[in-house]
Amino acid sequence: MRRRFDIRRLTQYGVVVVVAVTLNFLLPRLMPGSPLTLIAGVDVGLLSADQRAEIMARVGLDAALWKQYLRYWGDIFTGDFGYSFRSSRPIVDMIWDRLPWTLLITGLSFIVSAVVGVVLGAISAWRRGTKIDLGMLSGMISIESLPSFWLGMVLISIFAVQWRLLPSSGAVTSASDLVGWAHTWDIVRHAILPAATLSILATPGVYMTMRYSMLETLREDYIRTARAKGADERRVLFGHVARNAIAPVVTVLALRLGFAFGGTVIVETVFSYPGLGRMVFDAVSGRDYPVMQAAFLVFTAAVLAANLLADLLYPLIDPRTRTS
Amino acid sequence: MVLVAANSLLEVEHLSVRFDRPGAGIHAVNDVSFDIAPGETLAVVGESGSGKSVSMLSIMGLVPSPPARVSGSIRLQGQELVGLSARRLNRLRGRDMAMVFQEPMSSLNPVHRVGDQIGESLRIHRGLARAEARRRAVALLDRVGIPSAADRAGSYPHELSGGMRQRAMIAMALACDPNLLIADEPTTALDVTVQAQIVDLIGELQDERRLAVIWVTHDLGVVAEIADRVAVMYGGRLLETGPARRIYRSSRHPYTLGLLQSIPRLDRPTATRLPEIPEAPMRMAGALRGCPFDSRCPMAAEGCADTLPELEPVEGGGHRSACLHHRKIDSAEVLFPETPAAAEPRSATADPSQVLVSVRALKVHFPATGGLARRRAGAVRALDGVDLDIERGRTLGLVGESGCGKTTLGRALVALVRPTEGAIDIKGRLINHRSGPHQRVVQMIFQDPLSAMNPGMRARDVIAEPIRLHRMAPPDAIRERVVRLMEQVGLPPESGDRYPHEFSGGQRQRIAVARALAAEPEVVVCDEPVSALDVSVQAQVVNLLADVQAATGMAIVFISHDLAVVRHISHRVAVMYMGEIVEQGDRDRLYEDPLHPYTKALLAAVPVPEPEGAGPGDRTRLAGELPSPADPPSGCRFHTRCPVAVKGLCSTTKPRLSEASPGRWVSCHLVNPPCT
Incomplete structure (x- = not known):
């Protein structure tokens, strides 16, 4: 059987990308006032007409809108996002600096919340109605309602301040020249608290989806068929329930993976973690529009990539969604 | 009270199933006893809520307990099943007794290949390796009449038609050569033509393997030709049981008579209204004091509402009826009379x-x-x-x-x-x-x-x-x-x-x-x-x-x-x-003299509620199933399944719907020869 990705789906993704990029291009241009205000800041009123024209020409704002739009696309393809207003660094470099850190903590928290959520959700559903189930369910609902900054600060006060077990901020110990394993261990120690905060917050969603999906699956006729065949509980659980129950969870996980990037803004700020989220926070507070624009594109790309992943994975799990 | 044949395969005695609920419990099955011998077919007939499915699921140990409480005795080949541990029960299920369900689509796991699902029984009970199990599954699929079985074994359930899925379910049930097959409404979700095929298939397999079959159905018509004995259930109780011939011909219970009368049949005069049983079937409820059918029964009399009727022998031959008044039962025509149809508008x-x-x-x-x-x-x-x-x-x-x-x-x-x-x-x-x-x-x-x-x-x-x-x-x-x-x-x-x-x-x-x-x-x-x-x-x-x-x-x-x-x-x-x-x-x-071969085939497939031998001798079954409507066959669309298709004509030339006699339109070359 041949399996190929539906071209119609890919077209849909293409449309979303075009719309996102176009919005990103238009937003600063739709804001009130001249773009000069953004570039030159409050001093714009002091500039002479010549100076203004010179700046406009330098940044290419004197060209027709469609030319600017095409150039924007060109810039994206060549990886040129311009320069930060505040640091004057190329934004691409900034993103490359920060992306690994964000990937590290989101990746860690994704894996932890996925594994813990799925396993606990499965146990809960399997033991539905028991004390274990009800206990876990109410626990998860409580966690779901925690604000992320509060949880982060609680973890800092316990593990960093009270017990002095883990560092409270940064990604590496500054001004240290650790190498090899010591360096790696330093990175891990710094990543634990922010990753734990993200994991704890992401787990209830996975848990709920898994629990519900599994309860639904346990009611299916084919589970009864499996029992009628003489399958023991182990075989029923792993051979028949698990794979069917996990399918909807994959979609939820993929969406979470996409949104995890955006979720780092607060947590990275609380932990002063040098990732993309922190960069966005700084850019927002410093009105650094080009950086915000670039970050927006990166987040969009992350959500789309995660969705694409889910679309590609789903047919592997559920043969009914395979195109023939 | 219960006469158990010496060579019984399955003996069910005083089976009761209660569902404990806060408030009132539900008595789904009440004191049901029956048995079945190897090679025999027992039809369990009843409407929704009669407790027939719950009884069968408790034989298989598939009623979730709690909330259900199963009491009484179920003995398979002498072994008591009530209270048996899950581990021992698992060894029997799928090996000594197997079950086929109503909805083949939802009863098959959508993410596993059909062949693997059939092979699973063999791997559980015979310890076969995956490859060997798969090979055996292909042979089984072939046996239940699935064309190009080797390919189909690699298909997923959604890729098969309804009839094929039910055949696969049967193959799955029979994989380990069980002695007892419980078929719970196996044809209800299928077309008449396919239903007839499945009835035939189970009959053949039964003869081949001396299989005892319990066929659960709401439709007395479907089982008439194949049942040796019939058990009629209502309100969680057995109301009548006996040899098929006696149940169909001389039932001694008003409910059975009502069911038989209300089935629309091809041989009933059309000028009359269908006789009806008033009101709705009883829903599962708590403990009963009287006959469950009392409120709908045309001959309900004093005592019916507060005396629980026991199954009593009627005339012999194993025919028993749980009706206080079974001795003075009138014929069906009197109890559930046919009235003239309403005047034509x-x-x-x-x-x-x-x-x-x-x-x-x-x-x-x-x-x-x-x-x-x-x-x-x-x-x-x-x-x-x-x-x-x-x-x-x-x-x-x-x-x-x-x-x-x-x-x-x-x-x-x-x-x-x-x-x-x-x-x-x-x-x-x-x-x-x-x-x-x-x-x-x-x-x-x-x-x-x-x-x-x-x-x-x-x-x-x-x-x-x-x-x-x-x-x-x-x-x-x-x-x-x-x-x-x-x-x-x-x-x-x-x-x-x-x-x-x-x-x-x-x-x-x-x-x-x-x-x-x-x-x-x-x-x-x-x-x-x-x-x-x-x-x-x-x-x-x-x-x-x-x-x-x-x-x-x-x-x-x-x-x-x-x-x-x-x-x-x-x-x-x-x-x-x-x-x-x-x-x-x-x-x-059209019904008296069908002209198109498809109409003829459809009519031949309609089950007749008459015991064996009394139905029409015409057993021509329509083979196969509907071709894909996205890619209809050339010529006459029916030629691929038509028993009388003419080579070189029907597959190439499309017949036109034309008037065969006044008011009668048929599209078939054999009825309206194409102009030459």
Whole structure:
């Protein structure tokens, strides 16, 4: 059987990308006032007409809108996002600096919340109605309602301040020249608290989806068929329930993976973690529009990539969604 | 009290199943005893809520416990199953006893290949390796009549047709050569033609393996030919049991007689109304003091309400009946009399010019889905050139297998689907979208009344909606109109405050009829209106529709897969195959003398509620299933399954629907030879 990705789906993704990029291009241009205000800041009123024209020409704002739009696309393809207003660094470099850190903590928290959520959700559903189930369910609902900054600060006060077990901020110990394993261990120690905060917050969603999906699956006729065949509980659980129950969870996980990037803004700020989220926070507070624009594109790309992943994975799990 | 044959394979004694619920417990099965010998077929017959499925699931140990409490004794080959540990039970399930369920689609795991699911039993019980199990699965699939079994073993359930899926389920059940097969309504979800194939298949396998079969069904017709013995259940109790011949010919229980009488049959006079059992089947309830059938029984007498009748031997031969008055039971005809049909509506006195709706060259094509890159792989030709007239005050029956396009035609009449080509006109007005007046004139009644009603609306408002929508009465007159409608369809008007889920299935369908009538329609399209109902209730709804037609003179389009029901209510019948009408004619002539081979095959497949040997000797079964409607066969669409297809003609030349005799249209080369 041949399996190929539906071209119609890919077209849909293409449309979303075009719309996102176009919005990103238009937003600063739709804001009130001249773009000069953004570039030159409050001093714009002091500039002479010549100076203004010179700046406009330098940044290419004197060209027709469609030319600017095409150039924007060109810039994206060549990886040129311009320069930060505040640091004057190329934004691409900034993103490359920060992306690994964000990937590290989101990746860690994704894996932890996925594994813990799925396993606990499965146990809960399997033991539905028991004390274990009800206990876990109410626990998860409580966690779901925690604000992320509060949880982060609680973890800092316990593990960093009270017990002095883990560092409270940064990604590496500054001004240290650790190498090899010591360096790696330093990175891990710094990543634990922010990753734990993200994991704890992401787990209830996975848990709920898994629990519900599994309860639904346990009611299916084919589970009864499996029992009628003489399958023991182990075989029923792993051979028949698990794979069917996990399918909807994959979609939820993929969406979470996409949104995890955006979720780092607060947590990275609380932990002063040098990732993309922190960069966005700084850019927002410093009105650094080009950086915000670039970050927006990166987040969009992350959500789309995660969705694409889910679309590609789903047919592997559920043969009914395979195109023939 | 229970006579157990010496060579019993399964002995069930005093089986009771209770569901503990907060408040009142439910007594689903009460003191049921029966046994079955190797090679025997026992038919367990009952309506919904009779406890038949729960009994069977408790034999298999598949009733979740808690909340269920199973008591009594179930012995398989001498071994007690009640209270057996899960581990020991697992060793028996699938090896010594196996079960086939009603819905093959939902009973197969969607993510595993069919071959692997069949092989799973072999791996569990015989310890076979995956490859060997798969090889054996192919042989089993081949045995149950699945063509190119090796390929199909690698398919997923959704890639098979309904009939194929049920064959695969049977292969799965028989993988480890069990001695007992429990088939729980195995053909209810299938077309008549496929149903007949499955009945034959299980019969063959049974002879081959000396298999004992418990066949659970609500339909006495299906099992008549194959059952050795019949057990009739109602309200969680066994009401009558005995040799099939005696149950069908000389039943000694009013309930059995009522069931037998209310089945629409091909050999029943059509001039009469279907005899009905009043009210709805009993729902599972708490402990009973008297006979569960008491409230519906025409011969209920003193004592019936507060004496629990025991199964008592009747005449011998193992025939037993749980009726206090079984000695003085009258014949079925007296208990459930046939009454003359309602007078033909005035307007219908055969004025052929009274054409209300005419359908011309109607085509409805749906784009084929799931293609790569929306490659125009073609279209599903749901309707492919249909011509039809619907006359005032008459009923047109539309029959055919599922997928033949009958539902699409019904929806097109109500303008719920848009024609791709062709025209429908109603009273001379062309209909191509659901305009206001058309909405009122054509009403529809659906198969499942519960899902066709807003669960948040009271019955009264459901019925009143068309009146409000079309401003047919001033607001203060609506209530009175609704009361009149409810009386007309036989609903107590005080029940108008209740919500749809609080009614029984039959009552819900009455609400649906009242809602349709509220619009004062001229045509009512009924799409399988009785298929989801119990047999005893089917007759009530069919009779109601006939009464309403007599009273209002409306035309009915009655869509059904059940040829016997269609025969009972229709004036004209159109047989559909793959989006086309292959035969059309007056009811009596079409049923007496079917011309098209497809019509003949459909009629031959209708089960007759007569024990073995009494049915028609004609056992020609229609082979295979409906080809893909996206890629219909060339020439005559039926030639791939036709027993009399002529080589070189039927596969190449498309027959035209032409008039074989006045009012009788057939599209078959053998009936209307092509001009040469």
